[in-house]
Amino acid sequence: MTFEAEQLGGSGTELASLLRDLRKRAGLSPEYVRASLAHSTADTSQAVGGKLGRQAVLYDASKRFTFVLTEQAVRWPVVAPLALAEQMDRLASLSYLPNVQIGVIPTGTPTPRTPLSTFTAYDAALVTIETTAGSLVLRDGRDVQAYLKEFAGYEDSALFGEDLRARLAEWSAACRARLQSTTRLKRHPVRVPGDHPSASEKSGGRTDEHSQNDDGRAGTHDPSLCAARPCAGLS
Template sequence: MTFEPGEPGQSKADLAETLRTLRKRAGRTQVWLAQRVNMSQTKISNIEGGKSAPNLVDVELILRALDAPPALVARVAALARTADTEWQDVWSQRRTGLEKKQNELAGFERSSTEFRYFLLSMVTGLLATPEYVRASLAGVPGDHSNAIAKKLERQAVLHDTTKRFTFILTEQAARWPYLQSSAMVTQLDHLVSVSRLPNVRLGVIPIGGHMRVAPLNTFTVYDVRIATVETSTGAMVFRNHREVSAYLNEFAVYEEYASFGEAARELLSSWGSQYRS
């Protein structure tokens, strides 16, 4: 059986429509397809309705069951990877309210158990003092008291011992003079305190020596499911296994260069002393 669908689009809705069209052109029902690919009919319905995004394995199973030609399998698989990538620009976030972004992050934190944060140039909200959090939103027009409160509320997750956190900060992220000197001392002291939590590994990468890699972005990996990558104008959210694995591998490289435990605390304390002086 052959298929001649139009050129696949570039969104989750396009993927759903493409899979639905292929099934109907093959003359198959959702029940038949669900049995062939060992999925529930509800899952097939949700995929075709755009309510849930299939992973690449799901897509390949569906296409093989429908006897799709190899060229089409490759094209739709590429569409599935695109549908697993989400761009969140800062302007849209501001229009909808920054507290909505905080709610999304809190959702990631509730549903995950292992977290990896690579911090290139700033301290992340989970590690920030109230003054640092306020400063991070000071340049955004409007009243952000709710977003600030939600950012600070999210820090409670660090005390959930069922979850494990690894933070890696470059020296620049820890020392960037984002606040006045006295406030920077408080921020650095706070990093030392958080590093003592039993479920937190906090490492720093000091400038010096030779490094064979050069990071480009701050990023976070939630379990092995989601990677978020930050830029100055927004964030990319990856759910595809290939992209998430790439960031896990990159994180592992930075772990080799980072100092943890007492070594990290000594560095943070020495940088705090420089601000004190």
């Protein structure tokens, strides 16, 4: 749900939203909220707290929310891989709420129309559409019904429930695997053909008196070397 729609809707009870971008939405992790405000040059601590606090509306059982997200919206790397995995886990957790329906349209899934903009229908009474230049508000009943019909088509193409959670778990695991792969690469960099291992690498990362020189003789530790270049294996 967009926070703008919440303010416009007042006492409304039903909200349906197609999301192509998560950065202004409810249901975000703290890290994701902070990243969404990273462009601001002002102190954003209060804004972060305000956005997180407004997410409490999702737990209001008198309201019903339906969110349909594109795969790109879920997987766009707004934050680091681990934080992105945590955001996916949060979406999966919210999908268990009885008044919240979350669906995702995987890339390549046929849809009746191409989702070009994020939009939110509130109580079948108004629709907000987000564009690059700002937000549009439609109140004419014919416009609202046209967007509700379009939204229904996206609902039919989306994964919900256990299918959604399984797909989110798959993407979350891919994020964590990427992080682990990056960590391993930093610890064990790929050697380019022609490179020569350092003395510390030849000795298994040890640079003390038990290390060996190139000719096999016991070497001595030279503190000046570590001062000039960190010892291998240390981060």
